[in-house]
Amino acid sequence: MSINQERVAIITGGNSGIGFATVQKLIAKGYTVILASRNQEASKEAIERIHAATPNAKIESIPLDLASFESVRACASAFQAKEYPLHLLINNAGQMFDSKEGKFTADGFEMSFGVNHLGHFLLTNLLLENLKRSAPARVITVSSSLHDPELKQGPPADFDYDNLKAEKYYDAQVFYKNSKLANMWFAYELNRRLAGTGVTSNAVCPGFVPAAIGAKRKSPFSKFFFTQILARMPFARSLEEASDSYIGAATKPKFESVGGKFIVDGEEKESSIDSHDEEKARILWEKSLEWCGLDEAKI
Ligand SMILES: NC(=O)c1ccc[n+]([C@@H]2O[C@H](COP(=O)([O-])OP(=O)(O)OC[C@H]3O[C@@H](n4cnc5c(N)ncnc54)[C@H](OP(=O)(O)O)[C@@H]3O)[C@@H](O)[C@H]2O)c1
Numbered sequence: 001m002s003i004n005q006e007r008v009a010i011i012t013g014g015n016s017g018i019g020f021a022t023v024q025k026l027i028a029k030g031y032t033v034i035l036a037s038r039n040q041e042a043s044k045e046a047i048e049r050i051h052a053a054t055p056n057a058k059i060e061s062i063p064l065d066l067a068s069f070e071s072v073r074a075c076a077s078a079f080q081a082k083e084y085p086l087h088l089l090i091n092n093a094g095q096m097f098d099s100k101e102g103k104f105t106a107d108g109f110e111m112s113f114g115v116n117h118l119g120h121f122l123l124t125n126l127l128l129e130n131l132k133r134s135a136p137a138r139v140i141t142v143s144s145s146l147h148d149p150e151l152k153q154g155p156p157a158d159f160d161y162d163n164l165k166a167e168k169y170y171d172a173q174v175f176y177k178n179s180k181l182a183n184m185w186f187a188y189e190l191n192r193r194l195a196g197t198g199v200t201s202n203a204v205c206p207g208f209v210p211a212a213i214g215a216k217r218k219s220p221f222s223k224f225f226f227t228q229i230l231a232r233m234p235f236a237r238s239l240e241e242a243s244d245s246y247i248g249a250a251t252k253p254k255f256e257s258v259g260g261k262f263i264v265d266g267e268e269k270e271s272s273i274d275s276h277d278e279e280k281a282r283i284l285w286e287k288s289l290e291w292c293g294l295d296e297a298k299i
Contacts, residue, residue, distance in 0.1 A: 008084045008134070009250070010034045010127070012064060012120065013093025015046035017212035018142075021243035022090065022250075023050065027057045029251060032084070036064035036075055036123075037093070066093055066119025068106040069292060076126035085134035088250050089127060091120040091141040091183075095216075096176035102166035109291070110166050116179035121186055122292040128199075135198025136256060139190060140249050143183035143203040145264065146176070148272035157181045157274075161287070184262070184271055185281035186288075191259035192278075193285075200259030204249050207237035207265065241265070 009026050013019045014035040026033050027050055037043045043061035050057045062078045065071040079086070094116035097103050105114030124139060131137040149156035157177035162168065166175070187203035194201060206212075210233075214226025230236055237245075248266035249255055255263070262271035274280070289296055 006030070006032050006058070006085075007087045008032045008034070009088035009090065010036055010062075010079065010086065011090040011092055012036045012066065012123070014090075015039065015042040015061075017215065018206050018209055018239055018242045018246065019090075019092040020046055021239040022092070022246045023059070024053070025243055025247045026088075026250075027054055027059060029247075031088070032058040033060075034079060034084075035059065035061045036079075037061065038063065038065040038067075038071075064093075064119075064123070065106075066115040066123070067111060069119075069122060070106070072119050072122045073126065076123060079127070080130065086127060086130040087134050087137045089124060089131065089137075089139045090246060090250060091124065091139070092246070093120075094142060094179070094183075096172055098172045102170040102175070104165070107291075108165060110164060110170070110175055112172070112175040112179040113164055113182065116176075117182035117186060118288060118291060120183075121288045122294065124186075124190065125289075125292070125294055128194075131199045132194075132197050137199045138250055138255070139187075139199065139201040140246060141183050141187040141190075141201065141203050142246070143187065143205055143262070144177075144180040145205045145207075147180035147184050147275060149177075149274065150272060159280075181272075181274065182284060184275035185277075185284045188260050188275065189278075189281040189285050194259065198257075200255070200257060202249050202255065202259055202261045202263055203271070204246055205262065205264045205269075206242035206245055208235060209237050209239060209242045211239050212242070237265075 009031045014023045015037045035043045050059050064075040097111040103111040154173050159178050187201050191201040210226040210230035214223050217223040249263040261268045
C-alpha cells in the first residue's frame with residue numbers, strides 16, 4: 001500500500017503516558033504514526049517497544065519542542081518534507097510545570113501556556129493545509145475538565161492577558177488551568193474556522209490518570225502514591241481507559257463529521273460556560289496569531 005492510501009497521524013508527546021497508550025492503539029488500527037516529541041532517545045525506545053510487539057508497524061519520530069516556535073516550525077517543515085497525507089493530529093503533549101517560580105519558553109511565555117496552548121496553536125496552523133488536503137481529517141486537542149472554574153478543585157483558572165508572562169503573580173495550578181481553558185477556546189474556534197473543509201476539531205479530557213502522573217514522579221513515595229493508591233480509586237482512569245477516550249474521538253464513525261465538542265470517556269460532555277465564549281476565543285486566536293508571527297492570509 002502506498003503512503004497516500006494509508007491513514008497518517010501525528011501525536012505530540014506520544015512517547016510516554018496516555019500518548020504512548022494511544023500510539024499503540026493507532027498502530028493496531030493500521031495508522032502510520034509520527035511521534036512529535038522533544039526527547040528523541042525516549043522516542044527511539046518507544047518505537048522499539050512498538051516494533052517488538054508489531055514488527056511491521058509504521059512509526060517515525062520528528063523532534064518537537066513545543067516550548068520553542070523555531071522547533072515547532074522545524075517540526076512542521078520536517079513533516080511536510082515527507083509529503084505524507086495527514087488525517088489525524090492529536091495535540092496531546094502538556095503538563096503542569098510545577099515550580100514555585102514560573103518557567104518560560106524560548107519565546108518568553110509562561111511554560112504551561114506556551115507549551116500546552118501556543119506551541120500547539122502554531123503547529124496546528126502550520127499543518128492546516130496538510131489536513132485539509134487529506135480530508136476527512138480530525139484535530140484532537142487534549143484539554144482537561146480542570147479548565148472549568150465551577151469544578152472548585154483548587155484555585156480556578158484566571159485568564160488575564162496582563163499576567164500571561166507571570167507579570168503579576170505565578171501559581172502553577174492556575175497557569176495549568178488557564179492553558180487548558182485556552183485549549184478549549186482553541187479547539188472550538190478552530191472548528192468554527194474549519195467549517196466546510198472536512199476537517200473537524202474537538203477537545204478531549206482523559207480524566208484523572210494517576211498512572212501517567214506517577215510514572216514521571218521522582219520521589220518513590222509520590223510515585224507509589226499515584227501509581228498504587230490513587231490509580232485504584234474509583235474516580236481514576238487507567239491509561240487504557242484514557243487512551244480509549246482519545247481513540248474514540250479520533251476514529252469513531254460517530255465523530256466523523258462532528259466538531260466543536262468536549263469528549264470525556266468517549267462521550268460528548270458539556271464544557272464550562274466560559275469555554276463557549278466565542279468572543280474570548282476569537283481574541284485569543286488573534287493574539288496567538290500575532291505572538292506566533294503567523295499571517296492568517298498566508299496560512
Ligand atoms: N494524567 C492526567 O491525570 C491528566 C488529566 C487531564 C489532562 N491531562 C493531559 O493529558 C496530556 C498527556 O499527559 P499525560 O498525563 O500522559 O502525561 P505525560 O506522560 O507526562 O505526557 C506529557 C507529554 O508531553 C510532553 N511534553 C512536555 N513538554 C513538552 C515540550 N516542551 N515539547 C514537546 N513535548 C512536551 C512530554 O514529553 P517528555 O516525556 O519529554 O517530558 C510527554 O510526552 C497532557 O496534555 C495533560 O495535560 C492529563
